[in-house]
Amino acid sequence: MKIKIGDILILLLVLSVTVMTFLINAERSFVSKNMEVIIRVNGEIIDRFDIGSDIKKVYETEHGINEVVIQSGFAYISDADCPDVICVNTKEAEKNGDSVVCLPNRFSIEIVGQSEVEVDAISQ
Amino acid sequence: MQFRSKTQKIIFLSLLAATAIVLSYMERMIPLPFFLPGMKLGLANIITLSALYYYKFKDVLVVVVVRVFVTFLIVGQTMSLIYSLSGGVLSLLGMYLLVKYTSKWVTPIGVSIFGAFLHNVAQLIVLALVMNSISISINYGPYILLTSIGTGIFVGLTSKIFIDRIFSEVMRMNNVT
Numbered sequence: 001m002k003i004k005i006g007d008i009l010i011l012l013l014v015l016s017v018t019v020m021t022f023l024i025n026a027e028r029s030f031v032s033k034n035m036e037v038i039i040r041v042n043g044e045i046i047d048r049f050d051i052g053s054d055i056k057k058v059y060e061t062e063h064g065i066n067e068v069v070i071q072s073g074f075a076y077i078s079d080a081d082c083p084d085v086i087c088v089n090t091k092e093a094e095k096n097g098d099s100v101v102c103l104p105n106r107f108s109i110e111i112v113g114q115s116e117v118e119v120d121a122i123s124q
Numbered sequence: 125m126q127f128r129s130k131t132q133k134i135i136f137l138s139l140l141a142a143t144a145i146v147l148s149y150m151e152r153m154i155p156l157p158f159f160l161p162g163m164k165l166g167l168a169n170i171i172t173l174s175a176l177y178y179y180k181f182k183d184v185l186v187v188v189v190v191r192v193f194v195t196f197l198i199v200g201q202t203m204s205l206i207y208s209l210s211g212g213v214l215s216l217l218g219m220y221l222l223v224k225y226t227s228k229w230v231t232p233i234g235v236s237i238f239g240a241f242l243h244n245v246a247q248l249i250v251l252a253l254v255m256n257s258i259s260i261s262i263n264y265g266p267y268i269l270l271t272s273i274g275t276g277i278f279v280g281l282t283s284k285i286f287i288d289r290i291f292s293e294v295m296r297m298n299n300v301t
Contacts, residue, residue, distance in 0.1 A: 006226055007234030014241045014273055021266040043256020083201070086161040097263045101161070101255065103203050108255055 035113050037075045042106045064105035144171040144191040173283040176223045188212045211243035218242040236280030240272040
């Protein structure tokens with residue numbers, strides 16, 4: 001089977017875009033001061049906690065039920081009533097930019113570090 | 125290619141759609157070495173890609189849309205309908221342009237990698253729109269884009285064999301090429 005020049009070009013293009021997204025992420029995760037866990041339903045922020053806190057809370061929304069646990073610097077969804085339970089099986093969030101998402105329930109938790117919060121304060 | 129009659133056209137396109145539906149249902153049963161939410165092999169893309177080499181864009185679009193809707197009826201998750209439809213249509217557009225204008229320099233493998241990549245890009249955009257936050261897509265994007273290279277090569281190789289050994293043979297037997 002022969003591989004032509006165009007295949008290599010496409011592979012390089014896709015690979016470079018992927019590496020670029022990795023670099024953008026690496027830069028974000030260096031920020032590690034005053035990290036907050038932000039809990040969103042349908043894109044709207046409904047709660048925020050410090051990552052250092054020790055919390056177990058159940059959120060009942062119109063889309064479904066999710067239980068969030070924040071413990072020793074990790075945040076994760078411990079229980080949910082969604083059909084696929086992908087959110088429960090997702091790795092815990094610990095670094096800036098990490099997130100756990102529950103699509104059927106429109107529910108997400110995300111860790112946001114200092115820099116983004118500052119930008120928000122200025123733009124207000 | 126030219127169809128001899130409308131009936132022949134309907135039968136050929138239905139066969140393609142049926143094969144694609146079975147493939148996209150079967151791929152849920154194949155265990156993968158590691159798991160990312162939303163990650164899959166994209167076996168149905170074998171049909172889309174092979175069909176692009178023989179049929180008009182409009183006909184392949186019909187096959188893709190029928191496949192997405194019937195798979196939605198079998199699996200039954202509303203969100204997956206939006207993801208599959210956006211991903212399927214965008215990757216079809218990209219692959220069509222590659223097949224039409226650059227088929228001298230690009231084999232099905234390259235076309236397939238590009239298609240898998242566009243499929244994931246469309247899904248990341250829809251994810252950002254649904255969750256109303258772009259940071260989740262940016263955070264999750266690199267991993268899912270990396271898998272698209274692997275699955276793209278696999279699907280491309282399979283499509284190449286499928287076109288050479290099966291598709292062209294079926295065409296020859298039916299005298300429709």
